Amino acid sequence: xxxxxxxxxxxxxxxxxxxxxxxxxxxxxxxxxxxxxxxxxxxxxxxxxxxxxxxxxxxxxxxxxxxxxxxxxxxxxxxxxxxxxxxxxxxxxxxxxxxxxxxxxxxxxxxxxxxxxxxxxxxxxxxxxxxxxxxxxxxxxxxxxxxxxxxxxxxxxxxxxxxxxxxxxxxxxxxxxxxxxxxxxxxxxxxxxxxxxxxxxxxxxxxxxxxxxxxxxxxxxxxxxxxxxxxxxxxxxxxxxxxxxxxxxxxxxxxxxxxxxxxxxxxxxxxxxxxxxxxxxxxxxxxxxxxxxxxxxxxxxxxxxxxxxxxxxxxxxxxxxxxxxxxxxxxxxxxxxxxxxxxxxxxxxxxxxxxxxxxxxxxxxxxxxxxxxxxxxxxxxxxxxxxxxxxxxxxxxxxxxxxxxxxxxxxxxxxxxxxxxxxxxxxxxxxxxxxxxxxxxxxxxxxxxxxxxxxxxxxxxxxxxxxxxxxxxxxxxxxxxxx
DNA sequence: CCTGCCGGGGC
DNA sequence: GCCCCGGCAGG
Numbered sequence: 381x382x383x384x385x386x387x388x389x390x391x392x393x394x395x396x397x398x399x400x401x402x403x404x405x406x407x408x409x410x411x412x413x414x415x416x417x418x419x420x421x422x423x424x425x426x427x428x429x430x431x432x433x434x435x436x437x438x439x440x441x442x443x444x445x446x447x448x449x450x451x452x453x454x455x456x457x458x459x460x461x462x463x464x465x466x467x468x469x470x471x472x473x474x475x476x477x478x479x480x481x482x483x484x485x486x487x488x489x490x491x492x493x494x495x496x497x498x499x500x501x502x503x504x505x506x507x508x509x510x511x512x513x514x515x516x517x518x519x520x521x522x523x524x525x526x527x528x529x530x531x532x533x534x535x536x537x538x539x540x541x542x543x544x545x546x547x548x549x550x551x552x553x554x555x556x557x558x559x560x561x562x563x564x565x566x567x568x569x570x571x572x573x574x575x576x577x578x579x580x581x582x583x584x585x586x587x588x589x590x591x592x593x594x595x596x597x598x599x600x601x602x603x604x605x606x607x608x609x610x611x612x613x614x615x616x617x618x619x620x621x622x623x624x625x626x627x628x629x630x631x632x633x634x635x636x637x638x639x640x641x642x643x644x645x646x647x648x649x650x651x652x653x654x655x656x657x658x659x660x661x662x663x664x665x666x667x668x669x670x671x672x673x674x675x676x677x678x679x680x681x682x683x684x685x686x687x688x689x690x691x692x693x694x695x696x697x698x699x700x701x702x703x704x705x706x707x708x709x710x711x712x713x714x715x716x717x718x719x720x721x722x723x724x725x726x727x728x729x730x731x732x733x734x735x736x737x738x739x740x741x742x743x744x745x746x747x748x749x750x751x752x753x754x755x756x757x758x759x760x761x762x763x764x765x766x767x768x769x770x771x772x773x774x775x776x777x778x779x780x781x782x783x784x785x786x787x788x789x790x791x792x793x794x795x796x797x798x799x800x801x802x803x804x805x806x807x808x809x810x811x812x813x814x815x816x817x818x819x820x821x822x823x824x825x826x827x828x829x830x831x832x833x834x835x836x837x838x839x840x841x842x843x844x845x846x847x848x849x850x851x852x853x854x855x856x857x858x859x860x861x862x863x
Numbered sequence: 864c865c866t867g868c869c870g871g872g873g874c
Numbered sequence: 875g876c877c878c879c880g881g882c883a884g885g
Contacts, residue, residue, distance in 0.1 A: 830866075835866080835868095837866070850877085851868085852867085853878090854877060854879090855867080855879065856868060856869075857867075857869080858867075
């Protein structure tokens with residue numbers, strides 16, 4: 381835990397994984413100091429996760445630290461500012477991700493970590509995990525110190541000369557810097573993991589590992605700035621892509637990350653609550669989710685699978701049902717937060733049984749969920765953490781657009797965003813959706829029931845095949861005469 | 864068997 | 875992406 385130790389290790393170029401992490405709380409700064417030779421060591425902070433794309437995290441810290449400690453504080457501020465700023469934005473997402481690490485940093489009570497951190501996330505962010513305990517400590521400390529919750533912006537920026545100094549020499553996190561770093565680390569890790577494929581990240585990481593600290597840090601900066609701050613001029617805007625590409629698997633994650641980040645930098649209860657409350661509907665980030673996902677809040681209390689649509693609701697539930705507090709009081713110390721988590725639900729499937737939504741519950745099989753055609757109803761996709769997560773692509777309603785000459789088609793179904801496919805017609809096909817939900821392989825047995833309407837073939841006959849709609853000509857589902 | 868259409872495949 | 879077609883399955 382001593383910065384000294386860290387320093388030593390870093391100096392030696394040794395990777396202090398857990399140690400570093402732990403030290404991370406306190407001694408991150410120390411690492412920074414070792415800018416030149418110790419960069420590698422810095423990596424340690426984040427464990428396995430880092431190793432792969434880790435540098436990012438390290439880089440992050442390093443960067444920040446470097447800037448802060450090595451360079452003149454003034455510069456550091458701007459940098460930090462960006463990160464934080466972005467971080468803030470992301471906070472909204474917080475719960476969903478339930479990134480333990482982040483939260484930890486956030487100085488949320490230890491419980492938080494346990495609670496929110498979804499297993500998934502944890503696994504994903506190994507580094508975080510380790511950090512958890514560390515963070516816990518930090519958290520505790522922080523809590524005691526009762527520092528202002530939202531100082532994200534200031535963390536990096538904050539690094540007043542004094543702090544820097546102190547941090548570099550003193551193991552104890554005076555301010556929240558340590559935690560801040562941890563946050564960053566986590567964030568970075570998360571981002572990295574998420575963006576692992578991003579060239580930029582890769583570069584950055586490679587650079588870092590390559591023993592070109594500066595380059596690495598630079599890469600970090602860039603990547604970080606790009607990813608963390610929407611305002612920053614990043615070539616690849618993570619956020620943007622994220623939002624704009626709903627179908628991408630990673631986006632959700634990134635969103636989460638963002639969320640968590642944002643959250644982490646923000647205040648505790650009030651902020652959290654606000655966020656959780658508003659997020660589902662107001663947060664711009666979840667845009668993609670808009671169409672298909674609905675955020676629900678699930679009580680994590682033992683044997684309690686209560687799922688509510690609003691954070692306030694779940695909080696109340698927890699408060700009254702599990703914490704034995706007065707439900708009327710709006711005063712929440714934030715403890716409830718630890719007992720519930722956000723989950724994303726596929727609206728399509730849930731249209732009828734949200735209330736029954738349970739991770740383990742069998743998919744809604746029976747009656748075919750009515751297709752919410754072009755409705756705005758959010759489509760659901762199971763939360764990452766919930767068993768439902770195996771979102772079936774099939775859930776999406778595909779649309780087949782007719783060809784130009786097929787003006788007759790009046791019922792183009794615009795169901796899911798853009799995806800073109802055979803519509804799982806509203807016709808009663810129970811198996812279709814249900815199957816899809818639980819099985820990755822939705823296609824099987826999803827045959828569209830035969831339509832009642834006469835098709836081109838019948839109407840025009842073989843002689844006038846040229847009058848048929850293309851689909852019919854291709855032996856596909858008739859688009860002209862749909863049922 | 865006819866018909867509708869899925870899943871594949873060729874270009 | 876356009877176009878075909880083998881083959882399955884409902885009627």
